[in-house]
Amino acid sequence: DADVTQTPRNRITKTGKRIMLECSQTKGHDRMYWYRQDPGLGLRLIYYSFDVKDINKGEISDGYSVSRQAQAKFSLSLESAIPNQTALYFCATSDPGTSRDTQYFGPGTRLTVL
Amino acid sequence: GNSVTQMEGPVTLSEEAFLTINCTYTATGYPSLFWYVQYPGEGLQLLLKATKADDKGSNKGFEATYRKETTSFHLEKGSVQVSDSAVYFCALRNPMDSSYKLIFGSGTRLLVRP
Numbered sequence: 119d120a121d122v123t124q125t126p127r128n129r130i131t132k133t134g135k136r137i138m139l140e141c142s143q144t145k146g147h148d149r150m151y152w153y154r155q156d157p158g159l160g161l162r163l164i165y166y167s168f169d170v171k172d173i174n175k176g177e178i179s180d181g182y183s184v185s186r187q188a189q190a191k192f193s194l195s196l197e198s199a200i201p202n203q204t205a206l207y208f209c210a211t212s213d214p215g216t217s218r219d220t221q222y223f224g225p226g227t228r229l230t231v232l
Numbered sequence: 233g234n235s236v237t238q239m240e241g242p243v244t245l246s247e248e249a250f251l252t253i254n255c256t257y258t259a260t261g262y263p264s265l266f267w268y269v270q271y272p273g274e275g276l277q278l279l280l281k282a283t284k285a286d287d288k289g290s291n292k293g294f295e296a297t298y299r300k301e302t303t304s305f306h307l308e309k310g311s312v313q314v315s316d317s318a319v320y321f322c323a324l325r326n327p328m329d330s331s332y333k334l335i336f337g338s339g340t341r342l343l344v345r346p
Binding site: 160174210221222224 | 336
């Protein structure tokens with residue numbers, strides 16, 4: 119089984135709809151991240167969390183919110199989706215211990231906003 | 233600020249050809265450097281990393297050397313295989329950044345033909 123899972127894998131929605139993307143991990147890592155990937159732009163950080171009570175904005179947080187329901191779960195919400203939020207979204211985790219430089223990514227959620 | 237620049241793709245090679253994907257960076261201090269690979273339909277996987285100048289990261293026949301004097305971390309492989317076809321991302325982490333976020337280049341698509 120995959121260590122970092124994301125649901126759904128694909129989603130098509132309409133402008134103005136509320137969307138939630140979910141991420142779960144079995145790696146036991148405290149740190150979790152949400153990135154978006156756009157063609158030609160690499161990945162950019164949306165939000166990150168170092169534990170259940172710690173939520174921080176990344177470089178492109180406008181239009182997004184997150185919830186850290188448990189150590190293993192980190193959800194990303196689009197309160198009112200717009201077409202320029204069409205992208206590939208990745209969740210990642212890391213361990214502040216010996217491998218803290220390494221992030222482990224989920225398979226991604228492809229979101230299309232019409 | 234911190235940034236990563238990598239060569240545009242796609243890079244198309246025949247099997248057993250030599251591969252170089254160029255990556256240069258701009259950063260304050262001494263960043264950690266990474267190469268991640270994204271196979272079709274999957275999330276990013278760490279390929280290799282280097283955490284200080286002159287370190288060489290290697291994995292699966294790929295290698296990259298942290299060159300501080302030229303601020304580069306070029307990815308090389310002596311003989312590519314069809315199974316190496318993927319998108320390759322160069323990334324850095326600035327140890328002065330408390331978010332531990334990764335800053336990615338735009339990615340380089342590699343296509344290896346039989």
